[in-house]
Amino acid sequence: MSTLEPVEAALAALLEDVGPLDGEPLATERADGRVLAEDVMARLNVPPFDNSAMDGYALHHADAGRWLPVSQRIAAGAPAAPLAPGSCARIFTGGELPAGADCVAMQERVEVDGERVRTPPDLPAGDNRRRRGRDVAAGQRLLAAGTRLDAAALGHLAGQGITRVTVRRRPRVALLSTGDEIVEPGQPLGPGQIYNSNRPMLRSLLNRFGAEVVLVEAVPDEAEATRRLLREAAAAADVVITTGGVSVGEEDHVRHAVEALGRLDLWRLAIRPGKPLALGRLPRAEGEARFIGLPGNPVSGFVGAWLFLRPLMGALLGCPALASLPRLRARADFATTTGPRRHYMRVSLDIGADGIVARAFADQNSGVLSSCVGADALADIPPSSRVAPGDAVDCLWLRGD
Ligand SMILES: Nc1nc2c(c(=O)[nH]1)N[C@H]1C(S)=C(S)[C@@H](COP(=O)(O)OP(=O)(O)OC[C@H]3O[C@@H](n4cnc5c(N)ncnc54)[C@H](O)[C@@H]3O)O[C@H]1N2
Protein backbone atom coordinates (compact mmCIF):
# COMPACT_ATOMS: atom_id res chain seq x y z
CA MET A 1 0.00 0.00 0.00
CA SER A 2 2.86 2.37 -0.55
CA THR A 3 1.59 3.85 -3.83
CA LEU A 4 -0.63 6.91 -3.70
CA GLU A 5 -4.18 6.18 -4.87
CA PRO A 6 -6.14 8.58 -7.12
CA VAL A 7 -9.33 10.22 -5.86
CA GLU A 8 -11.50 8.16 -8.22
CA ALA A 9 -10.19 4.90 -6.72
CA ALA A 10 -10.85 6.20 -3.24
CA LEU A 11 -14.41 7.23 -4.10
CA ALA A 12 -15.08 3.85 -5.70
CA ALA A 13 -13.81 2.04 -2.59
CA LEU A 14 -15.73 4.35 -0.29
CA LEU A 15 -19.07 4.02 -2.07
CA GLU A 16 -18.86 0.30 -2.84
CA ASP A 17 -21.84 -1.53 -1.25
CA VAL A 18 -23.27 1.71 0.15
CA GLY A 19 -27.00 2.15 -0.42
CA PRO A 20 -29.67 4.47 0.97
CA LEU A 21 -30.71 4.06 4.59
CA ASP A 22 -34.31 3.27 5.56
CA GLY A 23 -37.07 5.83 5.27
CA GLU A 24 -38.93 7.21 8.28
CA PRO A 25 -42.13 9.25 8.57
CA LEU A 26 -41.69 12.82 9.72
CA ALA A 27 -43.86 15.90 10.21
CA THR A 28 -43.28 18.20 7.23
CA GLU A 29 -42.72 21.14 9.55
CA ARG A 30 -39.66 19.33 10.93
CA ALA A 31 -38.35 18.13 7.58
CA ASP A 32 -36.22 21.12 6.56
CA GLY A 33 -33.02 19.80 4.94
CA ARG A 34 -34.14 16.17 4.97
CA VAL A 35 -34.12 13.93 1.88
CA LEU A 36 -37.33 12.39 0.49
CA ALA A 37 -37.28 8.59 0.55
CA GLU A 38 -40.10 8.30 -1.98
CA ASP A 39 -41.80 10.32 -4.70
CA VAL A 40 -44.53 12.68 -3.47
CA MET A 41 -47.56 12.81 -5.77
CA ALA A 42 -49.80 15.87 -6.02
CA ARG A 43 -53.29 15.30 -4.71
CA LEU A 44 -54.59 18.81 -5.45
CA ASN A 45 -54.55 21.19 -8.35
CA VAL A 46 -52.61 24.36 -7.55
CA PRO A 47 -54.29 26.74 -7.83
CA PRO A 48 -57.42 24.71 -7.10
CA PHE A 49 -59.67 27.07 -9.16
CA ASP A 50 -59.23 29.72 -11.86
CA ASN A 51 -58.48 32.97 -10.08
CA SER A 52 -57.45 36.54 -10.66
CA ALA A 53 -53.81 37.67 -10.81
CA MET A 54 -54.82 41.31 -10.18
CA ASP A 55 -57.15 43.56 -8.28
CA GLY A 56 -59.65 44.68 -10.95
CA TYR A 57 -62.76 43.56 -12.85
CA ALA A 58 -63.57 40.10 -14.23
CA LEU A 59 -65.48 39.93 -17.51
CA HIS A 60 -65.99 37.99 -20.71
CA HIS A 61 -63.45 39.38 -23.15
CA ALA A 62 -66.15 39.86 -25.82
CA ASP A 63 -67.46 42.63 -23.52
CA ALA A 64 -64.12 44.47 -23.37
CA GLY A 65 -64.38 48.16 -24.29
CA ARG A 66 -68.07 48.45 -23.27
CA TRP A 67 -69.55 50.09 -20.21
CA LEU A 68 -70.59 47.20 -17.92
CA PRO A 69 -72.56 47.13 -14.68
CA VAL A 70 -70.74 45.61 -11.68
CA SER A 71 -72.92 42.63 -10.75
CA GLN A 72 -70.96 41.13 -7.82
CA ARG A 73 -67.92 41.60 -5.60
CA ILE A 74 -65.50 38.66 -5.18
CA ALA A 75 -62.90 38.84 -2.43
CA ALA A 76 -60.17 36.18 -2.11
CA GLY A 77 -61.61 33.31 -0.09
CA ALA A 78 -65.23 34.07 -1.00
CA PRO A 79 -67.30 31.92 -3.40
CA ALA A 80 -68.16 33.39 -6.82
CA ALA A 81 -71.61 33.20 -8.43
CA PRO A 82 -71.79 32.73 -12.22
CA LEU A 83 -71.32 36.06 -13.98
CA ALA A 84 -74.56 37.70 -15.16
CA PRO A 85 -74.22 38.08 -18.98
CA GLY A 86 -73.19 41.58 -20.07
CA SER A 87 -71.82 42.49 -16.63
CA CYS A 88 -68.49 42.40 -14.86
CA ALA A 89 -67.46 41.47 -11.31
CA ARG A 90 -65.31 43.45 -8.95
CA ILE A 91 -62.51 40.99 -8.09
CA PHE A 92 -59.36 40.97 -5.96
CA THR A 93 -56.05 39.16 -6.40
CA GLY A 94 -56.58 35.45 -5.65
CA GLY A 95 -60.38 35.77 -5.92
CA GLU A 96 -62.16 32.95 -7.74
CA LEU A 97 -63.01 33.80 -11.35
CA PRO A 98 -66.79 33.47 -11.81
CA ALA A 99 -68.14 31.06 -14.44
CA GLY A 100 -68.69 33.07 -17.61
CA ALA A 101 -65.68 35.37 -17.06
CA ASP A 102 -62.41 34.61 -18.84
CA CYS A 103 -60.23 37.63 -18.15
CA VAL A 104 -59.54 40.38 -15.66
CA ALA A 105 -58.87 44.05 -16.36
CA MET A 106 -56.53 45.50 -13.73
CA GLN A 107 -58.16 48.41 -11.95
CA GLU A 108 -55.52 50.94 -13.10
CA ARG A 109 -56.71 50.36 -16.68
CA VAL A 110 -60.50 50.83 -16.25
CA GLU A 111 -62.72 53.91 -16.19
CA VAL A 112 -65.24 53.95 -13.34
CA ASP A 113 -68.55 55.81 -13.40
CA GLY A 114 -70.60 55.06 -10.28
CA GLU A 115 -71.62 51.38 -10.53
CA ARG A 116 -70.40 51.02 -14.12
CA VAL A 117 -66.92 50.43 -15.48
CA ARG A 118 -65.38 50.43 -18.93
CA THR A 119 -62.42 48.17 -19.59
CA PRO A 120 -59.88 48.74 -22.37
CA PRO A 121 -61.04 47.36 -25.75
CA ASP A 122 -57.75 45.54 -26.40
CA LEU A 123 -57.99 43.22 -23.40
CA PRO A 124 -56.65 39.82 -24.52
CA ALA A 125 -58.70 36.71 -23.76
CA GLY A 126 -57.33 35.05 -20.64
CA ASP A 127 -55.58 38.19 -19.43
CA ASN A 128 -54.73 38.01 -15.71
CA ARG A 129 -56.49 34.66 -15.40
CA ARG A 130 -54.53 32.13 -13.35
CA ARG A 131 -55.79 28.78 -14.48
CA ARG A 132 -56.63 25.91 -12.19
CA GLY A 133 -53.69 23.46 -12.04
CA ARG A 134 -51.29 25.88 -13.77
CA ASP A 135 -48.63 25.37 -11.09
CA VAL A 136 -49.38 21.74 -10.16
CA ALA A 137 -51.86 19.30 -11.70
CA ALA A 138 -53.41 16.74 -9.34
CA GLY A 139 -51.84 13.32 -9.93
CA GLN A 140 -48.50 14.56 -11.22
CA ARG A 141 -45.23 13.91 -9.39
CA LEU A 142 -44.76 16.88 -7.09
CA LEU A 143 -41.26 16.02 -5.80
CA ALA A 144 -38.97 13.12 -6.67
CA ALA A 145 -37.40 10.69 -4.20
CA GLY A 146 -33.90 11.94 -3.39
CA THR A 147 -34.94 15.61 -3.29
CA ARG A 148 -33.44 17.52 -0.41
CA LEU A 149 -36.24 19.55 1.14
CA ASP A 150 -35.30 23.20 0.80
CA ALA A 151 -37.40 26.31 1.17
CA ALA A 152 -39.20 26.01 -2.17
CA ALA A 153 -39.84 22.26 -1.77
CA LEU A 154 -41.30 22.81 1.71
CA GLY A 155 -43.57 25.52 0.31
CA HIS A 156 -44.63 23.16 -2.47
CA LEU A 157 -45.54 20.43 0.05
CA ALA A 158 -47.51 22.91 2.14
CA GLY A 159 -49.35 24.01 -1.04
CA GLN A 160 -50.73 20.45 -1.14
CA GLY A 161 -51.67 20.45 2.53
CA ILE A 162 -49.15 17.65 3.14
CA THR A 163 -48.25 17.37 6.82
CA ARG A 164 -46.17 14.16 6.77
CA VAL A 165 -43.44 12.91 4.50
CA THR A 166 -41.18 9.86 4.37
CA VAL A 167 -37.55 10.90 4.57
CA ARG A 168 -34.31 8.98 4.79
CA ARG A 169 -32.98 8.39 8.25
CA ARG A 170 -30.03 10.70 8.80
CA PRO A 171 -26.70 8.85 8.65
CA ARG A 172 -25.33 8.48 12.18
CA VAL A 173 -21.76 9.58 12.49
CA ALA A 174 -19.19 9.11 15.23
CA LEU A 175 -16.47 11.73 15.29
CA LEU A 176 -13.32 10.71 17.12
CA SER A 177 -10.35 13.00 17.63
CA THR A 178 -6.94 11.48 18.18
CA GLY A 179 -3.90 13.24 19.54
CA ASP A 180 -2.80 13.76 23.13
CA GLU A 181 -2.06 17.38 22.26
CA ILE A 182 -5.71 18.14 21.46
CA VAL A 183 -7.77 20.02 24.06
CA GLU A 184 -11.42 21.10 23.92
CA PRO A 185 -12.23 24.83 23.94
CA GLY A 186 -13.20 25.80 27.49
CA GLN A 187 -10.30 23.83 28.98
CA PRO A 188 -6.98 25.46 29.86
CA LEU A 189 -4.22 25.00 27.28
CA GLY A 190 -1.03 23.37 28.57
CA PRO A 191 2.43 23.45 27.01
CA GLY A 192 2.52 21.74 23.62
CA GLN A 193 -1.27 21.57 23.42
CA ILE A 194 -3.68 23.03 20.86
CA TYR A 195 -7.43 23.37 20.72
CA ASN A 196 -9.57 20.94 18.76
CA SER A 197 -10.56 22.84 15.64
CA ASN A 198 -11.43 19.74 13.62
CA ARG A 199 -14.40 18.69 15.72
CA PRO A 200 -16.64 21.76 15.35
CA MET A 201 -15.57 22.23 11.75
CA LEU A 202 -16.46 18.66 10.78
CA ARG A 203 -19.62 18.66 12.87
CA SER A 204 -20.80 21.73 10.98
CA LEU A 205 -19.98 20.21 7.59
CA LEU A 206 -21.61 16.90 8.53
CA ASN A 207 -24.81 18.65 9.58
CA ARG A 208 -24.78 20.48 6.31
CA PHE A 209 -24.33 17.20 4.42
CA GLY A 210 -27.41 15.78 6.17
CA ALA A 211 -25.73 13.61 8.82
CA GLU A 212 -26.36 13.40 12.55
CA VAL A 213 -23.30 13.36 14.79
CA VAL A 214 -24.25 10.89 17.52
CA LEU A 215 -20.91 10.44 19.27
CA VAL A 216 -17.89 12.64 19.83
CA GLU A 217 -14.91 11.29 21.73
CA ALA A 218 -11.23 11.93 22.21
CA VAL A 219 -9.02 8.92 21.57
CA PRO A 220 -5.73 8.77 23.48
CA ASP A 221 -2.56 7.94 21.48
CA GLU A 222 -2.66 4.36 22.70
CA ALA A 223 -3.36 1.17 20.74
CA GLU A 224 -5.81 -0.64 23.04
CA ALA A 225 -7.89 2.48 23.79
CA THR A 226 -8.04 3.25 20.06
CA ARG A 227 -9.40 -0.25 19.32
CA ARG A 228 -11.95 -0.02 22.15
CA LEU A 229 -13.28 3.35 21.02
CA LEU A 230 -13.47 2.30 17.37
CA ARG A 231 -15.52 -0.75 18.41
CA GLU A 232 -17.90 1.42 20.44
CA ALA A 233 -18.19 3.95 17.64
CA ALA A 234 -18.98 1.28 15.04
CA ALA A 235 -21.76 -0.07 17.27
CA ALA A 236 -23.34 3.41 17.52
CA ALA A 237 -22.87 4.81 14.04
CA ASP A 238 -23.12 4.16 10.30
CA VAL A 239 -19.93 6.09 9.68
CA VAL A 240 -16.91 6.36 11.96
CA ILE A 241 -14.60 9.29 11.35
CA THR A 242 -11.30 9.83 13.04
CA THR A 243 -9.04 12.84 12.77
CA GLY A 244 -5.29 12.48 13.07
CA GLY A 245 -3.21 9.43 13.72
CA VAL A 246 -3.26 8.06 10.16
CA SER A 247 0.23 9.03 9.09
CA VAL A 248 3.40 7.01 9.58
CA GLY A 249 4.43 8.16 13.07
CA GLU A 250 4.80 5.80 16.02
CA GLU A 251 1.82 7.45 17.70
CA ASP A 252 -0.40 6.88 14.67
CA HIS A 253 -2.50 3.94 15.91
CA VAL A 254 -5.72 4.35 13.98
CA ARG A 255 -4.80 2.46 10.84
CA HIS A 256 -3.53 -0.56 12.74
CA ALA A 257 -6.65 -0.61 14.90
CA VAL A 258 -8.90 -0.59 11.81
CA GLU A 259 -6.89 -3.46 10.31
CA ALA A 260 -7.13 -5.42 13.53
CA LEU A 261 -10.88 -4.93 13.93
CA GLY A 262 -12.15 -4.83 10.35
CA ARG A 263 -10.63 -4.03 7.03
CA LEU A 264 -8.61 -1.21 5.56
CA ASP A 265 -9.70 -0.64 1.94
CA LEU A 266 -7.27 2.04 0.98
CA TRP A 267 -4.63 4.32 2.48
CA ARG A 268 -2.67 7.27 1.14
CA LEU A 269 -4.06 9.29 -1.72
CA ALA A 270 -2.38 11.29 -4.44
CA ILE A 271 -3.96 14.49 -3.19
CA ARG A 272 -2.76 17.59 -1.43
CA PRO A 273 -3.82 18.18 1.27
CA GLY A 274 -5.05 14.90 2.69
CA LYS A 275 -2.43 12.38 1.60
CA PRO A 276 -2.61 9.94 4.54
CA LEU A 277 -6.42 9.61 4.34
CA ALA A 278 -7.56 6.06 5.13
CA LEU A 279 -10.77 4.25 4.18
CA GLY A 280 -12.11 1.03 5.60
CA ARG A 281 -14.92 -0.86 7.28
CA LEU A 282 -15.60 -1.83 10.86
CA PRO A 283 -17.82 -4.78 11.78
CA ARG A 284 -20.88 -4.33 13.97
CA ALA A 285 -23.86 -6.43 14.97
CA GLU A 286 -25.64 -5.63 11.69
CA GLY A 287 -23.44 -5.24 8.64
CA GLU A 288 -20.55 -2.87 8.92
CA ALA A 289 -19.81 0.78 9.61
CA ARG A 290 -17.77 2.73 7.10
CA PHE A 291 -14.51 4.12 8.38
CA ILE A 292 -12.84 7.32 7.20
CA GLY A 293 -9.57 8.32 8.79
CA LEU A 294 -8.96 11.98 8.06
CA PRO A 295 -5.48 13.39 8.55
CA GLY A 296 -5.11 15.61 11.59
CA ASN A 297 -4.17 18.78 9.78
CA PRO A 298 -7.38 20.83 9.78
CA VAL A 299 -7.19 21.74 6.09
CA SER A 300 -6.78 18.06 5.22
CA GLY A 301 -9.94 17.36 7.25
CA PHE A 302 -11.82 20.20 5.57
CA VAL A 303 -10.90 19.13 2.04
CA GLY A 304 -11.41 15.44 2.86
CA ALA A 305 -14.90 16.21 4.15
CA TRP A 306 -15.96 17.92 0.93
CA LEU A 307 -14.36 15.28 -1.30
CA PHE A 308 -15.40 12.15 0.59
CA LEU A 309 -17.86 12.72 3.44
CA ARG A 310 -20.29 14.65 1.26
CA PRO A 311 -20.66 11.94 -1.44
CA LEU A 312 -20.81 9.25 1.23
CA MET A 313 -23.71 11.07 2.90
CA GLY A 314 -25.26 11.49 -0.55
CA ALA A 315 -25.14 7.71 -1.10
CA LEU A 316 -26.54 6.94 2.36
CA LEU A 317 -29.32 9.48 1.85
CA GLY A 318 -30.01 8.51 -1.77
CA CYS A 319 -29.52 12.17 -2.68
CA PRO A 320 -27.92 12.78 -6.11
CA ALA A 321 -27.35 16.49 -5.34
CA LEU A 322 -24.76 15.48 -2.75
CA ALA A 323 -22.96 12.99 -4.98
CA SER A 324 -20.53 15.43 -6.56
CA LEU A 325 -19.57 19.06 -6.20
CA PRO A 326 -20.58 21.46 -8.98
CA ARG A 327 -17.63 22.35 -11.20
CA LEU A 328 -17.01 25.73 -12.76
CA ARG A 329 -14.21 27.28 -14.80
CA ALA A 330 -12.39 30.33 -13.51
CA ARG A 331 -9.32 32.34 -14.38
CA ALA A 332 -6.51 31.84 -11.90
CA ASP A 333 -4.99 34.92 -10.28
CA PHE A 334 -2.09 32.76 -9.12
CA ALA A 335 0.82 30.69 -10.34
CA THR A 336 1.52 27.18 -9.10
CA THR A 337 3.11 23.90 -10.08
CA THR A 338 2.09 20.47 -8.87
CA GLY A 339 4.05 17.27 -8.38
CA PRO A 340 2.57 13.78 -8.22
CA ARG A 341 -0.39 14.87 -6.07
CA ARG A 342 -3.56 16.57 -7.32
CA HIS A 343 -3.80 19.87 -5.45
CA TYR A 344 -7.07 21.20 -4.03
CA MET A 345 -6.30 24.86 -3.49
CA ARG A 346 -8.63 27.00 -1.41
CA VAL A 347 -9.79 29.98 -3.46
CA SER A 348 -12.27 32.80 -3.21
CA LEU A 349 -14.17 33.65 -6.37
CA ASP A 350 -14.81 37.05 -7.87
CA ILE A 351 -17.87 36.63 -10.03
CA GLY A 352 -18.12 39.56 -12.44
CA ALA A 353 -19.48 40.51 -15.83
CA ASP A 354 -16.17 39.41 -17.42
CA GLY A 355 -16.26 35.95 -15.88
CA ILE A 356 -14.98 34.37 -12.72
CA VAL A 357 -11.58 34.95 -11.17
CA ALA A 358 -10.20 32.45 -8.63
CA ARG A 359 -8.06 34.11 -5.98
CA ALA A 360 -5.89 31.69 -4.06
CA PHE A 361 -5.17 32.17 -0.37
CA ALA A 362 -1.50 33.00 -0.05
CA ASP A 363 -0.52 30.19 2.33
CA GLN A 364 -1.81 26.83 1.08
CA ASN A 365 -0.15 24.75 3.79
CA SER A 366 -2.40 22.03 5.23
CA GLY A 367 -2.00 23.38 8.75
CA VAL A 368 -3.28 26.84 7.82
CA LEU A 369 -7.02 26.77 8.47
CA SER A 370 -7.38 30.45 7.64
CA SER A 371 -7.05 29.36 4.00
CA CYS A 372 -10.49 27.72 4.36
CA VAL A 373 -12.18 30.70 5.97
CA GLY A 374 -14.00 32.49 3.17
CA ALA A 375 -13.12 29.81 0.61
CA ASP A 376 -15.80 29.67 -2.09
CA ALA A 377 -14.25 26.79 -3.99
CA LEU A 378 -11.42 24.32 -4.27
CA ALA A 379 -9.34 24.89 -7.39
CA ASP A 380 -8.70 21.38 -8.68
CA ILE A 381 -5.15 21.39 -10.08
CA PRO A 382 -4.14 18.11 -11.78
CA PRO A 383 -0.86 16.40 -10.89
CA SER A 384 2.31 17.39 -12.78
CA SER A 385 0.90 20.64 -14.10
CA ARG A 386 1.84 24.28 -14.21
CA VAL A 387 -0.64 27.12 -13.81
CA ALA A 388 0.16 30.73 -14.74
CA PRO A 389 -1.93 33.77 -13.82
CA GLY A 390 -4.82 34.05 -16.31
CA ASP A 391 -4.97 30.32 -17.03
CA ALA A 392 -8.36 28.63 -16.80
CA VAL A 393 -8.70 26.27 -13.84
CA ASP A 394 -11.47 23.92 -12.72
CA CYS A 395 -13.03 24.82 -9.40
CA LEU A 396 -15.30 22.80 -7.12
CA TRP A 397 -18.03 25.06 -5.79
CA LEU A 398 -18.52 24.93 -2.01
CA ARG A 399 -21.32 27.45 -1.56
CA GLY A 400 -24.14 25.37 -2.98
CA ASP A 401 -26.15 22.62 -1.31
N1 LIG B 1 7.33 11.20 8.00
C1 LIG B 1 6.16 11.61 7.56
N2 LIG B 1 5.46 12.48 8.30
C2 LIG B 1 4.28 12.93 7.84
C3 LIG B 1 3.78 12.50 6.60
C4 LIG B 1 4.53 11.55 5.86
O1 LIG B 1 4.14 11.14 4.75
N3 LIG B 1 5.70 11.14 6.38
N4 LIG B 1 2.61 13.02 6.15
C5 LIG B 1 2.30 14.35 6.60
C6 LIG B 1 0.99 14.72 6.16
S1 LIG B 1 0.84 15.06 4.50
C7 LIG B 1 -0.02 14.89 7.01
S2 LIG B 1 -1.54 15.46 6.41
C8 LIG B 1 0.07 14.64 8.43
C9 LIG B 1 -1.12 13.86 8.94
O2 LIG B 1 -0.79 13.12 10.02
P1 LIG B 1 -1.84 12.43 10.99
O3 LIG B 1 -3.10 12.20 10.29
O4 LIG B 1 -1.18 11.29 11.60
O5 LIG B 1 -2.19 13.58 12.00
P2 LIG B 1 -1.47 13.99 13.33
O6 LIG B 1 -0.03 13.71 13.23
O7 LIG B 1 -2.23 13.42 14.44
O8 LIG B 1 -1.75 15.54 13.25
C10 LIG B 1 -1.26 16.34 12.20
C11 LIG B 1 -1.33 17.81 12.63
O9 LIG B 1 -2.66 18.19 12.85
C12 LIG B 1 -2.87 18.66 14.17
N5 LIG B 1 -4.18 18.20 14.62
C13 LIG B 1 -4.57 16.92 14.81
N6 LIG B 1 -5.83 16.87 15.24
C14 LIG B 1 -6.25 18.13 15.34
C15 LIG B 1 -7.48 18.73 15.76
N7 LIG B 1 -8.52 17.97 16.14
N8 LIG B 1 -7.59 20.07 15.75
C16 LIG B 1 -6.54 20.84 15.36
N9 LIG B 1 -5.35 20.33 14.93
C17 LIG B 1 -5.21 19.00 14.94
C18 LIG B 1 -1.77 18.02 14.97
O10 LIG B 1 -1.48 18.71 16.14
C19 LIG B 1 -0.61 18.04 13.97
O11 LIG B 1 -0.03 19.30 13.91
O12 LIG B 1 1.26 13.95 8.73
C20 LIG B 1 2.42 14.52 8.10
N10 LIG B 1 3.56 13.82 8.60
Ligand code: MOO
Ligand atom coordinates in the same frame (compact mmCIF):
# COMPACT_ATOMS: atom_id res chain seq x y z
O1 MOO C 1 -1.34 15.73 2.67
MO1 MOO C 1 -1.02 16.53 4.13
O2 MOO C 1 -2.69 16.53 4.15
O3 MOO C 1 -0.24 17.76 3.14
O4 MOO C 1 -1.05 17.89 5.10
